[in-house]
Amino acid sequence: MARAVWSRLGRILWLSCLLPWAPAGVAAGLYELSLTTDSPATTGAEVTISASLVAKDNSSLALPADTHLYRFHWIHTPLVLTGKMEKGLSSTIHVVGHVPGDFPVSVWVTAADCWMCQPVARGFVVLPITEFLVGDLVVTQNTSLPWPSSYLTKTVLKVSFLLHDPSNFLKTAVFLYSWDFGDGTQMVTEDSVVYYNYSIIGTFTVKLKVVAEWEEVKLDATKGVMQKTGDFSASLKLQDTLRGIQVLGPTLIQTFQKMTVTLNFLGSPPLTVCWRLKPECLPLEEGECHPVSVASTAYNLTHTFRDPGDYCFSIRAENVISKTHQYHRIQVWPSRIQPAVFAFPCATLITVMLAFIMYMTLRNATQQKDMVEVADFDFSPMSDKNLEPPSGVRCCCQMCCGPFLLETPSEYLEIVRENHGLLPPLYKSVKTYTV
Structure with missing residues (x-):
C-alpha cells in the first residue's frame, strides 16, 4: 500500500516538473502578456511595441526556461512593419503609420511547433497616430504650491515645450515657437524654453504654436521641405501671498x-x-x-x-x-443717551404722569370752586353737619385728590369756617337807642 502511494506521489512531482514544457493547451490560462508602447506618434514616425510573457496574477508560477518553446504572432495592419526582434519570452516590433487615426495591434503566443494550437496568452493595444506634432507644455516655478496649476505672481515661471519623438524622426528639423501668455504678451523664439513673470493675479492660458521644418528626399531623388505644426496650451492660476x-x-x-x-x-x-x-x-x-x-x-x-x-x-x-x-x-x-428701546417707554410713562397731575390739579380747582359757591348760597345756621361735603364729593376727593387735601374732617371744616368768615354778613346790626 505504501509503495503505491509513493509511486503516485512520484508521478505527480514528475508531471509538475514537466509542466513548463507541456503543450500550449495545458499552459493556457497560466500566463498573460504585458504590453508597452511609446505612442502617440506623428505620421511617418516609428512606433515601438513590446510584449512580454509573464505569470498570471503575479503568481509564483515559474516561467519556462527554454524560450524556444513559444512563438509570438502579431497583427498590425495597416501599419507598416519596419522591424521585429524576439528575446527570451518577449517580442518587440517597430511600425510606422502614414495616415492619422487609432490603429489596433494584437499579439498572441502559441507553442513554437503548433501555431494553430490554442494560444497561451493574448494581448491588445491601440496606437494613436496624428498628423500634428506630439509633445507637452510644462510650467515650473522655484516655489512649488500644493495645488495643481497654481503659481505665485512676481516670481519667474519656466515654460518648456517637450517634444515627444522617441524614434528621432524630427532630429534634423528646425523649430520655431510662437508664445502667447494670455495677458497681452506675445513672443517668437527658436528656443523651446522661455521665462516669464506675471505681475497680476488671475487665471491665464499660455498658448504655444510650434512649427517644424526639415528637408526630405523624395522618391524621384529630389529634396523637398516638409513641415509639421502643433498647438499646445496650459492653464495657470496666478496667486499672491497675503502680505x-x-x-x-x-x-x-x-x-x-x-x-x-x-x-x-x-x-x-x-x-x-x-x-x-x-x-x-x-x-x-x-x-x-x-x-x-x-x-x-x-x-x-x-x-x-x-x-x-x-x-x-x-x-x-x-x-x-x-x-x-x-x-x-x-x-x-458708556452711552449718555439710553437706547430707544428703553427711552420710549420712559418718555411715555413720564407723559402719562404729567397728564395725570394736570388733570387732578384742574379737577381739584373745580371742586374747590363748587364748594365756595355752595357756601355762598347756604343761609342756614352753620353746623358741623351742614358743613360736611356731600358723600360723593368726599369719596372722589379721598380717592383722587387725597395727596392735595387734608386728612381729617375737622381740618376740612376749619377751612370751611375760615372761608365763611370772608363772606358778607347775612344780617345787619341793630342799633339800640335809649330814650
Whole structure:
C-alpha cells in the first residue's frame, strides 16, 4: 500500500516538473502578456511595441526556461512593419503609420511547433497616430504650491515645450515657437524654453504654436521641405501671498452704537476669513472662530457693543498660498443717551404722569370752586353737619385728590369756617337807642 502511494506521489512531482514544457493547451490560462508602447506618434514616425510573457496574477508560477518553446504572432495592419526582434519570452516590433487615426495591434503566443494550437496568452493595444506634432507644455516655478496649476505672481515661471519623438524622426528639423501668455504678451523664439513673470493675479492660458521644418528626399531623388505644426496650451492660476490686512474703523465708540470695520486684504482674495473679540490681542487658534468665505479683497465687519470696556478684534485670513493675522484695539464707553428701546417707554410713562397731575390739579380747582359757591348760597345756621361735603364729593376727593387735601374732617371744616368768615354778613346790626 505504501509503495503505491509513493509511486503516485512520484508521478505527480514528475508531471509538475514537466509542466513548463507541456503543450500550449495545458499552459493556457497560466500566463498573460504585458504590453508597452511609446505612442502617440506623428505620421511617418516609428512606433515601438513590446510584449512580454509573464505569470498570471503575479503568481509564483515559474516561467519556462527554454524560450524556444513559444512563438509570438502579431497583427498590425495597416501599419507598416519596419522591424521585429524576439528575446527570451518577449517580442518587440517597430511600425510606422502614414495616415492619422487609432490603429489596433494584437499579439498572441502559441507553442513554437503548433501555431494553430490554442494560444497561451493574448494581448491588445491601440496606437494613436496624428498628423500634428506630439509633445507637452510644462510650467515650473522655484516655489512649488500644493495645488495643481497654481503659481505665485512676481516670481519667474519656466515654460518648456517637450517634444515627444522617441524614434528621432524630427532630429534634423528646425523649430520655431510662437508664445502667447494670455495677458497681452506675445513672443517668437527658436528656443523651446522661455521665462516669464506675471505681475497680476488671475487665471491665464499660455498658448504655444510650434512649427517644424526639415528637408526630405523624395522618391524621384529630389529634396523637398516638409513641415509639421502643433498647438499646445496650459492653464495657470496666478496667486499672491497675503502680505497683510489693513483695518479701517473707529478706535473709540459708545455702547449700543453700531460699529463697522472694513478689512482690506493685501494680496489675492482669501478663501476664508474669521474674527473674534478678545480682551487681549492674541492669535486665533484652530476652531476658535467660524470661517466665512470671501471672494474679494475687502470685507466689512459689523458689531454692536452692549458693555463698556477695552476689546481687541483678532482677525485671521488665508488663501491657497498663505495666511496672516491682524489686530484692532477699540475702547467702548458708556452711552449718555439710553437706547430707544428703553427711552420710549420712559418718555411715555413720564407723559402719562404729567397728564395725570394736570388733570387732578384742574379737577381739584373745580371742586374747590363748587364748594365756595355752595357756601355762598347756604343761609342756614352753620353746623358741623351742614358743613360736611356731600358723600360723593368726599369719596372722589379721598380717592383722587387725597395727596392735595387734608386728612381729617375737622381740618376740612376749619377751612370751611375760615372761608365763611370772608363772606358778607347775612344780617345787619341793630342799633339800640335809649330814650
